[in-house]
Amino acid sequence: xxxxxxxxxxxxxxxxxxxxxxxxxxxxxxxxxxxxxxxxxxxxxxxxxxxxxxxxxxxxxxxxxxxxxxxxxxxxxxxxxxxxxxxxxxxxxxxxxxxxxxxxxxxxxxxxxxxxxxxxxxxxxxxxxxxxxxxxxxxxxxxxxxxxxxxxxxxxxxxxxxxxxxxxxxxxxxxxxxxxxxxxxxxxxxxxxxxx
Numbered sequence: 296x297x298x299x300x301x302x303x304x305x306x307x308x309x310x311x312x313x314x315x316x317x318x319x320x321x322x323x324x325x326x327x328x329x330x331x332x333x334x335x336x337x338x339x340x341x342x343x344x345x346x347x348x349x350x351x352x353x354x355x356x357x358x359x360x361x362x363x364x365x366x367x368x369x370x371x372x373x374x375x376x377x378x379x380x381x382x383x384x385x386x387x388x389x390x391x392x393x394x395x396x397x398x399x400x401x402x403x404x405x406x407x408x409x410x411x412x413x414x415x416x417x418x419x420x421x422x423x424x425x426x427x428x429x430x431x432x433x434x435x436x437x438x439x440x441x442x443x444x445x446x447x448x449x450x451x452x453x454x455x456x457x458x459x460x461x462x463x464x465x466x467x468x469x470x471x472x473x474x475x476x477x478x479x480x481x482x483x484x485x486x487x488x489x490x491x
Contacts, residue, residue: 302355
């Protein structure tokens with residue numbers, strides 16, 4: 296029978312002593328006993344025990360990476376990566392789905408149309424700080440913050456009324472025009488509309 300080493304208890308155990316995950320099912324990295332111990336501690340243990348489990352788990356992942364193995368399975372990985380090609384692709388797809396889902400939650404709350412021109416194409420829409428304080432808001436969140444972090448922040452904070460839906464065109468045009476989109480301006484003496 297095929298055996299596998301559990302990185303937590305360091306025992307070589309038969310493959311049937313490991314739980315499975317995914318479709319098609321692949322063995323988990325920890326044996327069933329270690330997996331159960333971690334779940335008991337993480338749900339019922341003290342903060343110190345939870346921190347200890349996290350440290351042990353990170354150490355187990357580090358050992359697998361040092362050996363050149365994917366931290367989710369026993370496949371070899373390319374240098375400088377943490378997952379095999381299959382798990383890397385699955386992770387990217389999951390992250391993309393989560394990012395799209397969070398954006399759509401925000402559109403459900405803030406609206407699916409640009410507040411200025413009425414654009415409804417999802418790929419053209421973004422979120423705008425109503426009071427033109429986006430830079431200060433991003434700085435208060437740690438500096439290098441993009442749309443994904445703003446969307447996550449909005450969900451966690453109950454969709455505060457400081458954001459609105461705008462299309463990218465109106466968003467950048469209002470930025471360049473002192474906070475007023477040219478659509479809203481009666482006439483612009485600075486720029487000529489060449490479409491006429």
